[in-house]
Amino acid sequence: MASLPKTAVIGAGSSGIAAAKALHARGIPFDCFEKSDRVGGNWVFGNKNGMSAAYRFLHINTSRERMAYSDYPMPKSYPDFPRHDQIAAYFDDYVDHFGFRDRIQFDTGVEKADRLPDGTWEIATDTGTTERYDHLVVANGHHWDKRWPEPAFPGSDEFEGVQMHAHDYVDNDMLAGKDVVVLGMGNSAMDISVESSYVAANTYLAARRGAWIVPKYVGSKPVDREHPILTAGWLPFKVRQQMGKLMLKQTVGDMTDYGLPKPDHEFGEAHPTVSGRILDRISHGTITPRPNIARLHKDEVEFTDGTRVHADVVIYCTGYKLTFPFFDEELVSAPENHIELFWRVWKPEIRNVSFIGLLQPLGAIMPLAEAQGSWVAEYLRGEYALPTEDAMRAWIRKDQEAMRKRYVASKRHTIQVDFDEYLHKLGKERREGARRAAERGYVPSVPALASSDGAVAA
Numbered sequence: 001m002a003s004l005p006k007t008a009v010i011g012a013g014s015s016g017i018a019a020a021k022a023l024h025a026r027g028i029p030f031d032c033f034e035k036s037d038r039v040g041g042n043w044v045f046g047n048k049n050g051m052s053a054a055y056r057f058l059h060i061n062t063s064r065e066r067m068a069y070s071d072y073p074m075p076k077s078y079p080d081f082p083r084h085d086q087i088a089a090y091f092d093d094y095v096d097h098f099g100f101r102d103r104i105q106f107d108t109g110v111e112k113a114d115r116l117p118d119g120t121w122e123i124a125t126d127t128g129t130t131e132r133y134d135h136l137v138v139a140n141g142h143h144w145d146k147r148w149p150e151p152a153f154p155g156s157d158e159f160e161g162v163q164m165h166a167h168d169y170v171d172n173d174m175l176a177g178k179d180v181v182v183l184g185m186g187n188s189a190m191d192i193s194v195e196s197s198y199v200a201a202n203t204y205l206a207a208r209r210g211a212w213i214v215p216k217y218v219g220s221k222p223v224d225r226e227h228p229i230l231t232a233g234w235l236p237f238k239v240r241q242q243m244g245k246l247m248l249k250q251t252v253g254d255m256t257d258y259g260l261p262k263p264d265h266e267f268g269e270a271h272p273t274v275s276g277r278i279l280d281r282i283s284h285g286t287i288t289p290r291p292n293i294a295r296l297h298k299d300e301v302e303f304t305d306g307t308r309v310h311a312d313v314v315i316y317c318t319g320y321k322l323t324f325p326f327f328d329e330e331l332v333s334a335p336e337n338h339i340e341l342f343w344r345v346w347k348p349e350i351r352n353v354s355f356i357g358l359l360q361p362l363g364a365i366m367p368l369a370e371a372q373g374s375w376v377a378e379y380l381r382g383e384y385a386l387p388t389e390d391a392m393r394a395w396i397r398k399d400q401e402a403m404r405k406r407y408v409a410s411k412r413h414t415i416q417v418d419f420d421e422y423l424h425k426l427g428k429e430r431r432e433g434a435r436r437a438a439e440r441g442y443v444p445s446v447p448a449l450a451s452s453d454g455a456v457a458a
Helices: 014-025 084-098 187-197 235-252 278-283 366-380 389-406 420-438
Strands: 007-010 031-032 111-115 121-125 130-135 136-140 162-165 178-183 203-206 287-289 291-296 302-303 308-311 313-316 351-356
Touching: 007 014, 007 111, 007 308, 014 031, 014 084, 014 366, 121 136, 130 291, 136 366, 178 187, 178 308, 187 203, 187 278, 203 302, 203 308, 351 366, 366 420
Parallel strands: 007 031, 007 136, 136 351, 162 313, 178 203, 178 313, 203 287
Antiparallel strands: 111 121, 121 130, 291 302, 302 308
């Protein structure tokens, strides 16, 4: 049997360690490069690499069972919705439990990933090292490169208060006694508005569009764990959509009853906003809903309905850009947050690079990254064979069309997937690829030498 491909993994966040564990378990030689001094990525509050979006009082908005890796449950002593430090500790324990910490090069960022004429990768790090690899796994995350309002609101350069992105929010101490405007209807906007409402003089939640707000619990159980109809990936989406709408009607009612805008889409057609506290704080008058920002003045914010409020702080919860600073843009980039990948993992024309965790699920990323990492490892061992380039491109076209039909058109939804449906259908593709591999013979993949139809050169 030929040697297994030497592999580089960029990033040791929740997706990178899932990929690294899969490679380690299957005996594939690899090095993992991590800019920080510890694993956990986005879930490390105050991460020294400056890339974490975690704030002091952050808790997950998916239950611990749904977030955990399949073969390493979170401790039962954890609450249903753990804090960021508990999750970071869980990731540390995961690495030590499976024994691959020595394969991670900490305090080592990848400055350049060049694909050489022979197809191999040359990885240059900020510590001055350069090494060649047969395969590259990219897990650098997509919640670190701030996306500001585009274009900037009129008057932004005149406003004398503080304008900040949600990525830079640490805790509500800086908001005490202030008039605060939070822009957005996603999870970060809800969390920050709630935290602000306990200490600020006034908190205004400005909405660019309406959203379906999902409670963390229905009855006494986490909504994503105890309601199997909503999480059955084999069921048609329309069935789960109607069940979800019925559940929300019975539990939270109409968003407009709280002064929030009516969603301009059906349930499940945009990334869900999960919050157990936002509607309570609005009902108690500590958060005031407002429409979108129209412009900023010296010390005021004007909204699209013509109303104005005094503001000391404006917090933009406007998402992130998909960025790969180590690639030449001509080779790999995501203009307007758009990148076309087979099953969100493979570039059809470059079979020796794979992306892990580059998706925005209706649920947690971790189990999806775990499945992707195992899939890549199967490919590298020759236990899975990719389809032809034409077949992959046909799948991408169909997937992009389906995404446009289901999800609202925004830069937030360019990599959206349905958690349960993705896992269910990916399982089918992995089985089909195993059949293709069996037909050709199980040969470890050296993708740099692969022909366009996926066959491995002799």
